[in-house]
Amino acid sequence: MSIQDIRxxxxxLSEAIDTLQSAPAPKVEILDRELSGNKINGGMxxxxxxxxxxxxANKTAxxxxxxxxxxxxxxxxxxxxxxxINGNLDVNxxxxxxxxxxxEVSADxxxxxxxxxxxxAENGELNGKGLxxxxxxxxxxxxxxxxxxxxxxxxxxxxxxxxxxRIDNLAVLTLExxxxxxxxxxxxxxxTLQGLHVEGRMNIDNFVYWDSDSERLGIGTDSPNGMxxxxxxxxxxxxxxxxDKKFKxxxxxxxxxQLITDDTTRLEIGTDGNIAVTNNFSVQGNLGIxxxxxxxxxxxxxxxxxxxxxxxxxxxxxxxxSGSYVKGDIVWNTNPQPTGFVGWICVRAGTPGDWKPFxxxxx
Numbered sequence: 001m002s003i004q005d006i007r008x009x010x011x012x013l014s015e016a017i018d019t020l021q022s023a024p025a026p027k028v029e030i031l032d033r034e035l036s037g038n039k040i041n042g043g044m045x046x047x048x049x050x051x052x053x054x055x056x057a058n059k060t061a062x063x064x065x066x067x068x069x070x071x072x073x074x075x076x077x078x079x080x081x082x083x084x085i086n087g088n089l090d091v092n093x094x095x096x097x098x099x100x101x102x103x104e105v106s107a108d109x110x111x112x113x114x115x116x117x118x119x120x121a122e123n124g125e126l127n128g129k130g131l132x133x134x135x136x137x138x139x140x141x142x143x144x145x146x147x148x149x150x151x152x153x154x155x156x157x158x159x160x161x162x163x164x165x166r167i168d169n170l171a172v173l174t175l176e177x178x179x180x181x182x183x184x185x186x187x188x189x190x191x192t193l194q195g196l197h198v199e200g201r202m203n204i205d206n207f208v209y210w211d212s213d214s215e216r217l218g219i220g221t222d223s224p225n226g227m228x229x230x231x232x233x234x235x236x237x238x239x240x241x242x243x244d245k246k247f248k249x250x251x252x253x254x255x256x257x258q259l260i261t262d263d264t265t266r267l268e269i270g271t272d273g274n275i276a277v278t279n280n281f282s283v284q285g286n287l288g289i290x291x292x293x294x295x296x297x298x299x300x301x302x303x304x305x306x307x308x309x310x311x312x313x314x315x316x317x318x319x320x321x322s323g324s325y326v327k328g329d330i331v332w333n334t335n336p337q338p339t340g341f342v343g344w345i346c347v348r349a350g351t352p353g354d355w356k357p358f359x360x361x362x363x
Contacts, residue, residue: 119144225252319344319355331355338363 048055063070119129130143130151145152159165165173172179202210209222218224221231226238229252236252250269251257259267268276288294290303300306305314312329320331329346336342342359346352 320352322352324351325349325353327353329353336361 126144127146128143133140141154143152161175164171170179170181172182200212209218216224217228219230221229226240228239230237234253235255238252239249241247254271256271257269258265266279286296286299288301291301294301305312314331315334316331317335325346326349327346330343332343338361340361341357344355345358347356348354
């Protein structure tokens with residue numbers, strides 16, 4: 001072979017190489033399940049799809065790190081294992097939970113519930129559990145307390161004026177009244193009472209007493225001796241009824257009774273029963289002294305002697321043989337006879353004194 005032939009062969013080879021270099025590379029045919037993961041390193045795979053994964057993103061949405069993944073948004077229907085969130089969680093929707101355990105709840109929005117708010121005992125203890133408001137001058141509370149068991153509030157309880165406090169569905173307190181079921185009270189100060197009705201015993205300032213058993217009212221005494229009794233130290237004035245359907249009034253104790261006007265005694269009944277009248281005494285009608293029944297045809301009826309201007313007048317069948325008399329005393333004859341005398345008159349004081357008949361009766 002000549003040198004010319006070699007040169008022609010090299011030229012043809014060069015042209016063939018140039019042709020292959022400028023020609024597009026033939027497509028490589030990869031059969032199903034023939035590509036190994038070891039054949040991919042870097043680069044981008046678009047429209048990736050597998051049995052469990054479909055990639056429809058046109059920009060980076062998921063980054064996988066050694067310690068986890070980073071994703072901006074996630075759409076998931078169910079998480080079947082325990083989940084721990086180390087950070088804040090913002091929920092723009094509803095949370096439905098069978099059981100929710102939190103250490104602290106802070107909310108500025110309406111809290112809607114379809115079940116009761118329950119506070120569970122811790123180590124068998126409920127004391128102090130309830131609602132607490134803090135952050136102001138002091139903590140406000142509406143909590144449970146024991147010994148005795150009760151709901152305790154640190155603040156006033158303010159109801160609408162139309163609402164009432166109830167016990168066993170009975171109204172016990174409204175804006176203006178106590179309920180009919182409130183029968184016992186230790187009220188110490190009240191305003192103006194109107195239409196006060198009291199049943200049973202009553203005590204006003206340990207001074208006025210009403211005993212419903214004996215139906216007696218005592219002023220200054222809790223043991224009245226009459227239907228009405230007014231007592232001061234050892235003196236007691238009573239008004240009471242008698243067995244013969246009369247009324248009596250006066251002093252129960254051994255003290256005198258005075259009737260006064262203008263703070264001046266007008267009539268006094270002494271402890272011995274004597275009656276003293278300090279002013280004029282007028283009787284509008286007939287007067288009987290010492291008698292139960294007296295005639296209405298005379299103004300004065302007495303059962304014994306009378307004294308007028310220090311002169312004694314009495315009756316008898318003869319002159320007195322005892323007693324003290326003064327001059328001018330008269331004994332009226334109880335058995336006047338014709339030619340007899342109307343009576344006898346004392347002409348000299350003594351016991352019984354000297355007497356002379358007077359007023360001879362004509363035969």
